[in-house]
Amino acid sequence: MLHVSELQAGYNETMILRNVEFGIQKGKIVGLLGRNGVGKTTLVKVLMGLIPTVNGQVVFDGKSLKKEKPEHRARAGIAYVPQGREIFSDLTIKENLLIGMEALPKSQRSKTIPEEIFQWFPVLKEMIDRRGGDLSGGQQQQLAIARALISNPKLLLLDEPMEGIQPSIVQLIQDVLVKIAKEKEMSIILVEHNLDAVLSCADHYYILDRGCMVKNGNCENVNEDELYKHLAV
Numbered sequence: 123m124l125h126v127s128e129l130q131a132g133y134n135e136t137m138i139l140r141n142v143e144f145g146i147q148k149g150k151i152v153g154l155l156g157r158n159g160v161g162k163t164t165l166v167k168v169l170m171g172l173i174p175t176v177n178g179q180v181v182f183d184g185k186s187l188k189k190e191k192p193e194h195r196a197r198a199g200i201a202y203v204p205q206g207r208e209i210f211s212d213l214t215i216k217e218n219l220l221i222g223m224e225a226l227p228k229s230q231r232s233k234t235i236p237e238e239i240f241q242w243f244p245v246l247k248e249m250i251d252r253r254g255g256d257l258s259g260g261q262q263q264q265l266a267i268a269r270a271l272i273s274n275p276k277l278l279l280l281d282e283p284m285e286g287i288q289p290s291i292v293q294l295i296q297d298v299l300v301k302i303a304k305e306k307e308m309s310i311i312l313v314e315h316n317l318d319a320v321l322s323c324a325d326h327y328y329i330l331d332r333g334c335m336v337k338n339g340n341c342e343n344v345n346e347d348e349l350y351k352h353l354a355v
């Protein structure tokens with residue numbers, strides 16, 4: 123459903139992604155791994171249209187995204203949860219969630235939050251009128267993911283969603299991701315530092331190094347020592 127080939131992109135004159143080959147199938151979870159600063163965030167921003175593609179192809183649902191703006195990509199079914207969550211601290215949980223509706227065409231927007239959102243993240247229902255800024259880090263991350271899910275995307279991009287989150291919430295988020303990938307046939311790209319987190323919920327992994335994908339494979343029966351060689355600092 124998403125296929126990236128010979129991708130080059132970066133910041134002004136500096137090419138960060140040199141020759142990226144990457145892809146994900148419908149309903150699968152892909153873990154995108156790599157050391158600090160290798161270009162993982164840059165890649166998801168390119169997929170969302172926040173950084174232009176200099177060369178290469180990005181094909182989503184059979185159509186080239188190369189010239190599409192972020193809002194068009196959102197309408198096409200791509201949702202993005204950036205590193206650091208970026209929820210609105212002064213707005214309530216409900217108001218933050220309703221902003222997620224903006225990705226939908228006007229005719230499909232509603233003032234009611236779909237009940238399935240609260241089934242996945244019950245704490246958001248309990249605290250619906252609390253300000254985003256008053257939530258714990260784990261609650262804010264659940265809110266950020268829920269806001270992205272409101273538009274029922276086909277492809278969800280998550281940049282380090284487990285960072286700084288307590289283990290019980292990490293487990294909850296992983297369980298929700300596995301569930302929605304399966305039940306809604308949603309494809310999920312998970313940027314992660316942590317190999318264990320990827321192996322416990324992803325179907326497939328990719329390792330990015332110096333702007334190229336150096337390894338990828340199925341998450342079952344991996345040789346972890348070999349993967350750590352690409353991830354150790």
Ligand SMILES: Nc1ncnc2c1ncn2[C@@H]1O[C@H](COP(=O)(O)OP(=O)(O)OP(=O)(O)O)[C@@H](O)[C@H]1O
Pocket residue numbers: 133138156157158159160161162163164165
């Ligand atoms: N706005 C920017 N302008 C110029 N260079 C940037 C910018 N943002 C990131 N970079 C550089 O691009 C490279 C890749 O950064 P990126 O954030 O994509 O890496 P990453 O793999 O996501 O790292 P981390 O795991 O630390 O989040 C780094 O060398 C970084 O310094």
